Amino acid sequence: MVLGLLRSVRSDERSGGDQRVSEAGFHASLPDPAISSACRRNRFVTGDRVCWAGMSSMMGIVFTEFFDMVEHRHGLRMSEQLLDAVAPANEGAYTAVGNYDHQDMMRYVAELARDTGRSVDMILAEFGEYLFEVFVRRYPGLIESAGSAIEFLGSVEAFIHVEVVKLYPDAELPHFEYPVREQGRLVMVYRSSRWLAPFALGLIRGCIAHFGDALEVRMTDLSEQGTRARFEITPVA
Numbered sequence: 438m439v440l441g442l443l444r445s446v447r448s449d450e451r452s453g454g455d456q457r458v459s460e461a462g463f464h465a466s467l468p469d470p471a472i473s474s475a476c477r478r479n480r481f482v483t484g485d486r487v488c489w490a491g492m493s494s495m496m497g498i499v500f501t502e503f504f505d506m507v508e509h510r511h512g513l514r515m516s517e518q519l520l521d522a523v524a525p526a527n528e529g530a531y532t533a534v535g536n537y538d539h540q541d542m543m544r545y546v547a548e549l550a551r552d553t554g555r556s557v558d559m560i561l562a563e564f565g566e567y568l569f570e571v572f573v574r575r576y577p578g579l580i581e582s583a584g585s586a587i588e589f590l591g592s593v594e595a596f597i598h599v600e601v602v603k604l605y606p607d608a609e610l611p612h613f614e615y616p617v618r619e620q621g622r623l624v625m626v627y628r629s630s631r632w633l634a635p636f637a638l639g640l641i642r643g644c645i646a647h648f649g650d651a652l653e654v655r656m657t658d659l660s661e662q663g664t665r666a667r668f669e670i671t672p673v674a
């Protein structure tokens with residue numbers, strides 16, 4: 438029943454319906470130190486990962502694509518199980534243009550990890566990889582703006598996410614710094630109020646796979662809270 442609702446709203450959207458469910462999204466527009474102290478008060482643990490609760494909203498496209506991935510890879514039954522276990526306030530009525538509780542997404546990920554016997558980090562990375570291919574289909578112009586994975590990844594902060602904000606003004610995006618930019622090698626440092634570095638790892642892997650470049654990526658967690666991470670992208674040894 439809940440899933441039926443989810444599916445009907447999403448198919449409306451696919452058929453061009455203009456159903457703009459804009460929920461009361463809470464946007465964390467606080468300066469970093471304020472985010473950190475508020476986050477510390479709102480910590481909760483899902484499976485093997487500490488997450489931040491009650492702080493921020495997340496784009497509906499992330500939810501709709503997450504459920505597409507789950508249905509595709511694990512079947513409809515698994516989607517139903519996740520919705521039943523999490524019991525979201527909106528009963529699973531997600532649209533790509535809405536904004537929803539980030540905490541619910543972390544709960545779905547934790548449930549899927551539990552049900553499939555994998556870690557939360559693995560699920561987030563797999564989802565990131567999946568989502569990159571979705572982006573390729575949805576935003577071919579953005580992807581074709583670069584000729585290689587390194588060129589594309591090097592433009593995420595100054596160009597890609599800037600364009601994303603034009604499309605989705607409510608999007609909450611991470612920040613990337615680039616301490617090393619060399620021919621064939623790139624270092625990206627991720628910073629966010631959310632622990633989604635493994636998701637970034639998946640997006641980077643998806644990007645490398647899409648461009649077909651002989652590159653590998655290594656992630657190092659830089660903070661105890663898991664809100665900073667370093668990604669080193671180098672030629673395959």
Ligand code: HEM
Binds near residue numbers: 494573593609637638
């Ligand atoms: C065409 C390419 C891309 C598009 C269209 C895109 C779009 C988006 C959107 C809409 C969100 C907002 C989700 C929300 O509101 O919660 C987001 C978040 C995010 N993006 Fe991108 N993105 C792209 C490429 C990348 C790449 C290559 C990376 C990794 C290097 C990346 C890393 C992230 C991360 C980690 C988040 C989660 C938010 C956080 O950690 O604070 N994105 N992206």
